Amino acid sequence: MSDQVILLVEDNANDEALTLRALKKSGVVGSVIVTRDGAEALDYLFGRGAYATRNALDLPGVVFLDLNLPKVGGLDVLRRIREHEATKLLPVVILTSSREERDLVAGYTSGANSYVVKPVDFARFSEAVHQLVLYWLVHNQRPSKLV
């Protein structure tokens, strides 16, 4: 469907498996990077720590970001992404269980491009993931250089 990488930031192994399954159904194969906490996600994006050998200029097409994350929370990850010159334009979709108003407000305030609540019904969850991939990796146009 697209050769762009999706960065999935998700600490729950079940949700990870279900998201990967839904992505697979949408035809996204082998180009999903999974990081399991906020610190690891930032390391990946900025080419630090375990990802020191990675080319940090090579950014994912979109980040699917959970809010409740160990170490560095989702909102903090988002703020660091927006603060950093190299990543400030990176599309970030919050993908979470929470539909609390304050999380929505905090998410958009911190610069989220979209906020999607994961439905319990897997059929609807699959559909949501499919729409996200279609929108962010196919229809959406972004600057050729994010920097």
Place this chain on the structure above:
Amino acid sequence: MGAEVRSVRLDERTLRAVLEAAPDAIVVVDGTGRIVFVNAQTEKVFGYGRDELLGQAVEVLVPEAFRAAHPGHRAGYSTAARTRPMGMGIDLRGRRKNGTEFPVEISLSPIETDGELLIASAIRDVTDRRSADEAKLRLAAIVQSSDDAIVGKNLDGTIVSWNDGATRIFGYTADEAIGKPVTILWPPGLKDDEHAEHRILDRLKAGGHIEHFETLRRCKDGRDIDVSITMSPVRDASGNVIGASKVARDISDRKRAEEALATAKDAAETAARELEAFSYSVAHDLRAPLRAIDGFSQAVLEDYADRLDHEGRRYLTTVRESAQYMAQLIESLLMLARLTQSSLRQEPVDLSSLARSAVARLRSGQPRRQVECHIADGLVEKGDARLLSIALDNLFGNAWKFTEKRADPRIEFGRVGGEDGSVYFVKDNGAGFDMAYADKLFGVFQRLHSVGEFEGTGVGLATVQRIIRRHGGRIWAEAKVGEGATFWFTLNDREPRR
């Protein structure tokens, strides 16, 4: 060498001049009780001219009630005449020309002249003094009967007065307390207080007014009580501060109530915070495993379909339905919790239009159902549009749901004017319910129908009730099995809870 005592005999003219200048009314009567002399003050006090009095019986100056007995008293005096006050221990009264009476003090002196006994009486109008005495007694009675302790102290800090209130509060009698230092009332170790009270005394001496403070005081029995103290300066006639008056009120009960209130408030706030944290955790953490249950069941259904028989697939489908139902329950509970968290707006709300929107949503959800809906126009009431919309959604949702099995489903929304104001109703001709269970209608998770019969989470009416109550209203229902139900509600009976 002592001072030389000089004595002169005064002539009549001089004597008259002295008598005229006297501050008391002076009336001289002869042996028959006729007035033979009055001074200027007599005219002023009794309101008669001198000519009107001379030659009259002295009884003209006596109140009518005592006139008859007066000549007798007069005769009695004449037999043992000496200088003395008249009517000791009796409230004597004089009578003015205009008939009004007034309290007097009278001093009598016999005068022997030319063999005739004259009686001179000096009469003093004591109206002012009496009323001053009465005022003093009244004030003393007020001080004495006050529930507060009223304690006077001099500049050394010695107690000089002590009322019954002080006895009630502190336990010492007036005899025990007066003459003692005020420090007998101070709990040991309350040194700061000592300074505070001294400072206050200094300020009062410097002309300060009233100082108010709250502190601890020790009673005779050793108990320490919370008191609120007001101190004001006591001055002598020339305005010098000679002490302080202290009014102490026992505020132990108030303090205890305040503490209990503060504790309860803390507990309520903690509970509210915990509830919020709980709802948040429910929102996040309870949905995730449900998604896994649903998602992996679906994965099995998809990936292993060939290895499952019909029954196996049905079981997995049931697992999925249950997970989704539980997600709905969580959703409803969160909604219920949020109802009490958000603040209540107060603005005119068009309930008719909210009701029409609710019906429109139901129709779009089940476009094939034909339900006759009557919604009265112009039902406007003050409230929170978002919350009232949720309430009406629930009430119409119920009516919609429970009329499902009727051939001629009908829902009506309107308002009737009751004695105490307007009452709204949502009426349907659906399944109804047994009134024996009416008290269970509004409880969380209370259902009067099985899920198989009518679906639902059992949170809807609890939600509605909470919204109505927050709007200061009441909700109740009437129903008959098989004939339908009517939900009645009022709004703004009381001040709404924001």
